[in-house]
Amino acid sequence: MNQKQSISIWLCFGPILFLLFYCKSDTDTVSLLGPISVPKDNLQTVEKIKFGKQLFFDKRLSQDNSVSCATCHVPELAFTDGKKLSVGIHNRLAMRNAPTLLNVAYQKTLMFDGEVPNLEMQVLVPLKDSAEMGNQMKELIQKLRAIPKYQNQAQKIFKRDFDAYVLTRALASFQRYILSDDSPFDSYFNGNKNSISKSAERGWILFSEKMYCTKCHVPPHFTNFTTENNGLYATYEDKFDKGRFRINGDSSEIGSFKVPVLRNISQTAPYMHDGSISNLTKVLDHYSKGGKGHFNQSKIIAPFTLSNQEKIDLLEFFKSLSGTVKD
Numbered sequence: 001m002n003q004k005q006s007i008s009i010w011l012c013f014g015p016i017l018f019l020l021f022y023c024k025s026d027t028d029t030v031s032l033l034g035p036i037s038v039p040k041d042n043l044q045t046v047e048k049i050k051f052g053k054q055l056f057f058d059k060r061l062s063q064d065n066s067v068s069c070a071t072c073h074v075p076e077l078a079f080t081d082g083k084k085l086s087v088g089i090h091n092r093l094a095m096r097n098a099p100t101l102l103n104v105a106y107q108k109t110l111m112f113d114g115e116v117p118n119l120e121m122q123v124l125v126p127l128k129d130s131a132e133m134g135n136q137m138k139e140l141i142q143k144l145r146a147i148p149k150y151q152n153q154a155q156k157i158f159k160r161d162f163d164a165y166v167l168t169r170a171l172a173s174f175q176r177y178i179l180s181d182d183s184p185f186d187s188y189f190n191g192n193k194n195s196i197s198k199s200a201e202r203g204w205i206l207f208s209e210k211m212y213c214t215k216c217h218v219p220p221h222f223t224n225f226t227t228e229n230n231g232l233y234a235t236y237e238d239k240f241d242k243g244r245f246r247i248n249g250d251s252s253e254i255g256s257f258k259v260p261v262l263r264n265i266s267q268t269a270p271y272m273h274d275g276s277i278s279n280l281t282k283v284l285d286h287y288s289k290g291g292k293g294h295f296n297q298s299k300i301i302a303p304f305t306l307s308n309q310e311k312i313d314l315l316e317f318f319k320s321l322s323g324t325v326k327d
């Protein structure tokens, strides 16, 4: 091949090689979770996230200044609170167990009923719930607008007075920022096979192959974003919380709850919508018995037996799902 030919070959294939290399190094560093979807009227900016963070940790967001979002969504506990049922103002018991907010940006619907469509609207629920923050919105907005730091940021970032629009947008932006995508398991799933222990790897194989867990807890999000009945109870007759049935009155949805994400799952005990299962070994016991057999229980759930070593391996796998918690 003469020099001219080799130059033209390089001119032809060089850009392709460059692109191949570029794309490869890109996927190596980019999170497998993919881009988050952000509403057009609430694009992420550093200032907005910072503003949302101040609001998230501020107890003045509750009627008696005693409870902030972070009271029930504690960063050190992967944005849960360690309680069976959350506790709001005047020590009132909330209806459910606080779910993690990690990767909430990817959720398609919010709450255990899978009903609230986006983070901006969700914010209003705890703010108004008498067992959580107990506010009348009009009074709350007046109170927060009178805080110069908040009014100034509303003017600067949103070009308007502090109002419900500002409050909901800023809080939603902060929550879209709290991602967990750097766990040892993420690295393993990305192809770095040595990033989890052999025991955790065996646990992952059990979880995804021997058992049926990934049918609902689909990696990398560990949820299928729908509501399901995992056979937690044989009957919900005596329970006031019947899951998605509360929303649509459809008896085929009695006991259907949104499939939790399992991110940082070792830090988020107790488990289930009512915090009724205190640890992960007991969660495995629940599934290994094949659920309690409610008439709506998913057909996927069936009994299995696990050796002690297999249980240890599964717990190791669960630990490998813990990434750094940004706050």
Ligand code: HEC
Residues within 6 Å of the ligand: 056, 061, 067, 068, 069, 070, 071, 072, 073, 086, 087, 088, 089, 094, 095, 096, 097, 098, 099, 100, 101, 104, 107, 109, 110, 111, 112, 113, 119, 122, 123, 126, 127, 131, 132, 133, 171, 175
């Ligand atoms: C008193 C405790 C408490 C407070 C305060 C609280 N939350 Fe929650 N949060 C919960 C509970 C319990 C749930 C589950 C509710 C349900 O499913 O019905 C929840 C659910 C959520 C969800 C839905 C997550 C998902 O995956 O579906 C988001 C988002 C959320 N809270 C954000 C916030 C924000 C923002 C604030 C502050 C404005 C806040 N929470 C204040 C206890 C609390």
Ligand code: HEC
Residues within 6 Å of the ligand: 211, 212, 213, 214, 215, 216, 217, 227, 228, 229, 230, 232, 256, 257, 258, 259, 260, 261, 262, 265, 268, 270, 271, 272, 273, 274, 280, 283, 284, 287, 298, 300, 301
């Ligand atoms: C049919 C879908 C489905 C399958 C299959 C399934 N789960 Fe679940 N899982 C759920 C639902 C729904 C919940 C929440 C139920 C509730 O709150 O009442 C849940 C809750 C959990 C929780 C508690 C999460 C939390 O944050 O409270 C863990 C852990 C868990 N599942 C692990 C597993 C394991 C291990 C397997 C396999 C043996 C499995 N799941 C199979 C649907 C499923």
